[in-house]
Amino acid sequence: MNEIKASERAATPLSLHVPEPAVRPGSKPDFSQVAIPRAGSVRRPDVTVGAHEIHDLAWSIVRVLNRQGEAVGPWAEALDPAFLKAGLRAMMKTRAYDARMMMAQRQGKTSFYMQCTGEEAVACAFETALEKGDMNFPTYRQQGLLIAQDWPLVDMMNQVFSNEADRLKGRQLPVMYTSREAGFFSISGNLATQYIQAVGWAMASAIRGDTRVAAAWIGDGSTAESDFHAALVFASVYRPPVILNIVNNQWAISTSQLIAGGENATFAARAHGYGIPSLRVDGNDYLAVHAAAKWAVERARRNLGATLIEWVTYRAGAHSTSDDPSKYRPREESAAWPLGDPIERLKAHLITIGEWSAERQTQLQAEIDDEVLAAAREAEQHGTLHNGPKPSTSTIFEGVYKDMPRHLREQRQEMGI
Amino acid sequence: MNEIKASERAATPLSLHVPEPAVRPGSKPDFSQVAIPRAGSVRRPDVTVGAHEIHDLAWSIVRVLNRQGEAVGPWAEALDPAFLKAGLRAMMKTRAYDARMMMAQRQGKTSFYMQCTGEEAVACAFETALEKGDMNFPTYRQQGLLIAQDWPLVDMMNQVFSNEADRLKGRQLPVMYTSREAGFFSISGNLATQYIQAVGWAMASAIRGDTRVAAAWIGDGSTAESDFHAALVFASVYRPPVILNIVNNQWAISTSQLIAGGENATFAARAHGYGIPSLRVDGNDYLAVHAAAKWAVERARRNLGATLIEWVTYRAGAHSTSDDPSKYRPREESAAWPLGDPIERLKAHLITIGEWSAERQTQLQAEIDDEVLAAAREAEQHGTLHNGPKPSTSTIFEGVYKDMPRHLREQRQEMGI
C-alpha cells in the first residue's frame, strides 16, 4: 500500500526547492546575477584542444565586440566590411520579416507565428560558417539561417500563409519550414527530436567518408528533453562532425532557464560529462558568433568530432503569437538585457570602424522594409490561410507514404474526391 | 529526395569513430588505461561543499583499503569490527545466494537469473548508510540491498521460483523483487525508468516535509537512457533528497562502458553539467562505499540535495543466465581487474586489524552455505517454476486495476475460471 508514514527520526524536515526568477511582473528587471566577462578576455584555444583543457570556457562568455564597438581579443578576426554589412542586412531583414509576419498573423492571414527578435545574430552569423551541403537541424527560431543565405522570403511566406505556392502544401504549422536545398532540415513541432537526428546525419557523413557537417539546434528549455541527452551520448561515442548549438534565450515560454537547470550550471557545462569540448558565447555579438561557429565547424570538418556551444542571448519578444510575456516577466526586461541588441551592436561596430553611418542605416532599413513588403504582397497573391488560393484538398492523402496504399485511396474516395 | 551527393570540397574524408575495448577474447586482459589512485589519497570535503568545488573528485577514485588491508586516509572511519563482520557476512551471503540460484536455473527450477558477483560491496555497504523508511529504486543487480538487511532469502527465492509463496504471484521475471517494507522499490525490466521515479519519490518526501531519502540505481550502460538525464535535470532543479548511484561494472551485456561514453569522461562527471556534486568511488572497497554513501545520505538528509556517485567495479560473472561473456571479453579479465574482489579485500582488512582469520572465514562460509541451502530447500517446498505448487491461474486477472473492471471479469470467465 502506498501510504505516508511519519518518519521515526527527529530530524529537520526537508523542503522542495522551486527556483524562481529574480523578478516577476511589477518589479524592476534585475540581471545582476548574470556575470559578463569583458570582451576579448577569453582565450581562443587551438581547435585540436582536448575537452578537458577548456572546461573553464563553459563557465565564461566568449565576446568580441566591446562597449565601444571595437572588435577585441583573440576571437577577433580581420573581416571584410562587406561581410559585416551583409550580416547587418541579414539580421535586419530577419527582424523586418518577423515584424511583417507578426502583423500578418494579427490580420488573420495565418494562424500562428514565432519571431526570433533579439536573437538574430545567432542564426545569421552561424550560417556564414557553413558551406553548401552542410545540414542544419533547426528549431522554429532559426529563420535567420535561411535569410542569411538569401533564401527567398516569398517562399518562406508561402509556408506561413499555407497558400497554393507553399511547397509544404499547407500541411505544416507556420514557421515549420523545410529546405533540403538550403541545408535546412524539416522542423518538427516536437521539441528536441532534431538534436539526435543531426548526430545521425553527421554519423552518416562520417560513415560515407564525406566532408559535410551537421549543425543541431535546441533551446535552453528543450535541453531537458531526452533527445538532448541521446545526442550528447552518441556524439561522445562516435565523434561525428556535428555542432551542438544551444540557444539560451533565458526563457522557455513562461519558465526561465532556471527551470531547465540553469541555476546550478551553465548549459555549456553539460558537455563536460560527455567529454565534448564546449564554448559559451555572447549570442548577441555577431563577430563572436561567427568566430566560435567557424572554430566548431573546423573541428567537425577536421574529424575532431562534436563541439557544443551555448549561445547566450535573450528572447526579446513573446514566445509565439499565442502568448503574452508581460504575464510572467517585467515588460522592460528585454531592454535591460546586459548583452544588448545584436543589430545595434553590429551597427555600432561598423560605425566605429568607419564603414557605416546613421544615414546608411536608415536607408538600408527602408530598402529592407520595401523588400519585405514586396515579398509579402507577392506571397499574398498566392493566398493566405483563409483567403485566396489554397493547396488542394486531395493532397492531404499524398505523401503519407511514397506510394498511396489502398486504404488511403479508399479514404480519398470516401471523401468524395 | 534523400540523395548522397559527392561533396564539392576537396577535404580529407571524415570517418566514424567506433570505440573498441583494449582487448577481446584471445588476448591478454589489459587494464593499464584504468588509473587507480592510491588508497587514502583523495580528500574528503565537508558535506556542505558546492558542486563546483569538487569537480576533481569525479576524475579520481575515493579509496580506503590499501593493498596491505589497512583503512587509510580521510574517508577511513573508526568502525566497529562487528559492523565490518556483518558486512563480510552480507557480501558472502549474497555471493552464495547467487551461486545457488545460478545452479537452480541450470537445473530448470527457474527460467532466468542474474548475479552480482564481484559487485557485492556496492549494494551491501550502501544499505548500511540508509535508515528504515528510506527507499531504494534498484536495478536487477542490487540483491545485496535486501540481503544486507537480512531480508529472508526464502522470500527472495520464492520470487525466483515463481512458486505459490511468491508474493508477486509469479507475475514477474525472476530477480525482479519488490518490497515496500524493505525500502526496495519494484524492479522494472525496462532500464533506467526507476532513476527518475526515485527523484519523484524524493521530491514527494521534500514536499511533505518528511525526513526520508531515496536512492536511485543504474548501470553504466543504462546511463545512456533518457530517464537518466531526466533524473539529473529534475534533481538539479528541485534539489530533492536523493542519491544517484551509477554502478559502473565496466560492461553492459556485451558492450564495454566505452559504448556508453566512458572513453571521454567518467560517469561521475556527468553530474557537473547539472551542478550536482559527485563522487567516484572504489566500489570493491566496502569501507569506501560505506563512507561515501554516508556522506551522500547526510547531504540528502540535511536538505542539501542530490549527490551522484559512480561506483567503480567489475561485473565478474555473465550478464545473466542467457549470456556467455567469453564471446566478447577474455575469460581471465575478471581476475585481472585491478580493484580486486570486495570479499577478499574486506576479509584481508579484518585479518589485518586482528579481527579475523582464515579458519573463521572457512567456518563462516560453511555456515552461510548451510543457511542458503536450507533456504533453498524451504523455498522449493513451495514449488519451482515447472514443479510443485504454483500461483493460481486466476490471479493473472487480479491487480491490473485496484478493482477488476467488467472486461477483465468477462475475460476471466472466457478462460473458464
Next chain:
Amino acid sequence: MPQMTMIEAIRDALDVMMTRDDRVVVFGEDVGYFGGVFRCTEGLQRRHGKSRCFDTPISETGIIGVAVGMGAYGLRPVAEIQFADYMYPGYDQIVSEAARLRYRSAGDFYAPIVVRMPTGGGIFGGQTHSQSPEALFTHVAGLKTVIPSNPHDAKGLLIAAIEDDDPVIFLEPKRLYNGPFNGHPDQPVVPWSRHPLSETPDGHYTIPLGTAAIRREGAAVTVLAYGTMVHVAEAAVEEAGVDAEIIDLRTLVPLDTDAIERSVSKTGRCVILHEATRTSGFGAELSAQVQERCFHHLEAPIQRITGWDTPYPHAQEWDYFPGPARVVRALAAVMED
C-alpha cells in the same frame, strides 16, 4: 449552479481536490506561475503554494516519471502534458511503469496518478497540436482513459480520476475549452454559458469512471462518440433528422458496454465517431465489441467516421476533421442498408 467553461471546471476540480486532500500536487510545463498555456491551473500556485503546484522542465518522461515516484510515495500527482501530441517522450513511463506498477508489485506499490492532456484538433494547430492518441492508451492494460465533452462532466470526472487509485489518462478536447463546438467552423462561436452542461455544482462531486451518458434518446440508430465529436453528433443528427440515440462514452477504459449493448440491441444500427486516425483507432475496438455483443441485432454494417489515416494537416484542417456533413452521410447510409 455556477456556469463554467471547460477550463474553469477543470481548474475548479483541481482546486477542490487540492483543498480537500493535501496529497494532491499539480505540475507540468508552464503550469506553476503562469497557470498553464490553456490557463487550467491559473491561481493554483498562488493558492496552494509552490510545492503543491509548480513548473517543470520540458521533459515529458521526467514529468510522468516523477509522478510515478510521487504516487508510490503516497501523493496523488496530477501532471499536465502541454499537448497530447507531446506525450510520446513520456509514453514509456506511462506504459511500462504507471500502468504495470500495481500488477508487477502485486499491490505493494501503485501509481495513483492523473495525466491531463489537451487533445484533438480544430484550432489550426497542425500535426503537433491536434492529435487524438486515445487508442494508444486504451490498448494498455492497467490504464484508465477518460474524455469529457462538457464542463459538468469534466469536473466530476476529473475529481473521480484524482480519487482513483489507478493511473488515469485524462484527455481534454481543447476545441471545447472555451465553448461547445458542433463541427461547423463557419458558424458563430458559442460560449459555454449557452449550454446546459456548463452548469457545474460547487465543491466536490464525482462522475464514476466507466459510465456513459445518453445525450439523446432515439430508436433508429446508435451513435457512439466522445469529446468534441459528441457535439458534432448532436448537430449531425439534427441535420439528418434521424431518431438517433447519442451515447457520450466519457470513459473509454473501463467502457460502459452495458449502455452500448442496450442501445444497439434496440436500434440495430450503429455509427462510431472519432477524430483520431481510423486504422486501429478506438472506433475499431468499439466496432468489434458492438459486433461481438449485438451481432444478431445488427441490421446494417457499423460505420466508422473518423480522422483520415494521415497526419493532421494545418491548412486543410476542416477537410480532415470529421464534421457533421460526413456524419450525416453515414447516418443516411446506415439507415438505408
Next chain:
Amino acid sequence: MPQMTMIEAIRDALDVMMTRDDRVVVFGEDVGYFGGVFRCTEGLQRRHGKSRCFDTPISETGIIGVAVGMGAYGLRPVAEIQFADYMYPGYDQIVSEAARLRYRSAGDFYAPIVVRMPTGGGIFGGQTHSQSPEALFTHVAGLKTVIPSNPHDAKGLLIAAIEDDDPVIFLEPKRLYNGPFNGHPDQPVVPWSRHPLSETPDGHYTIPLGTAAIRREGAAVTVLAYGTMVHVAEAAVEEAGVDAEIIDLRTLVPLDTDAIERSVSKTGRCVILHEATRTSGFGAELSAQVQERCFHHLEAPIQRITGWDTPYPHAQEWDYFPGPARVVRALAAVMED
C-alpha cells in the same frame, strides 16, 4: 534451396543487402561485435566493417533518432531494438519523426529506415520480454508494419522492407527464431528444418509488403493470423477438424484487404488471432474491417482470440498465451452460430 532458421534468414537478408547496397547500415544494442542477443547480426561487423555494423549506447530514442538522421542523409539504416518491449523510449522518434517526415516536408526528406524488433511471448520472458505492440504502430499513419511467420517470408519481407522508402517496423516473433511453434509447449521442440518454409532461396528476393499468404485453403471459416499465431492456427484447425482457410497477413499496414474480403465472403465466418492484449489490439481493426467489408456475408459473430488485457505474466505464460485449445473452442463456437 538452403534451409534456414528464422535467425539465419534474417541474418542472410541483412548480409545480402549490405553486400548489394553500401548505403545499408545495421546497428543496435549488442548488435556489433557480439552479433545481437539473438545472434541475428552475427558476423556482419566482421564482414562489412565497424562503420557499417556497430554497437550503440542503450538509448532507444538515440537508436531511432540517429536512424532518422542517417535516412535523411541518404543511408538505409536497419536498427535493432533488443526487445519490442523496449521500443517505448524510442516511440516518439518513430511516431513524431520517422512516420511523418515525408509528409511534413512534402517529400524533401524521408526516413527509409527499418526498425527490427523481437516480439511476442512464449519464452518465459515475463512482462518485459513478451509484448506484442503491433497495434501501437498500425495506428500511426506513415508507418508500415510487418510480421513474418517463417524463414522464407522473413528474408523476403526484410529485403523488401530495407528497399522500401518508407519507415518499416519489422516485428520478429522471437518464439519462432529457432523453430516453428504451434502453441503446445508440452510437445517436443521442432526445428525449422522440418518445416517446408525453412527453404529459403539464396541471394536477393523480395516478398512485396502488403500481400497476405493463404496457409491453408478452406471453405468453412476464415482464420486471420500473423507471426506465431499462424502456427497455432494450423494446429488448432487440425485439431478441430474444421475446413478453415488460414490467412497469414504478413503485413498489417498496408493490409491485404482483398485477400481477407475474398476469403470471408466465401466462408461467412471469421476468427481473428493475436497474442497482444485484446482491447484496441490489431484484431479490433481486423474485426471492424471484416464487418465493414463483408457484413452481408457474415453468418456468425467474428471472434477474437487474443492475449488477455493484463500484463504478460511470467509463471502463467501458458495461461496467457492464446493457445490451440482456445482457438479450437472459438472455431467450434463460430461454426455453431
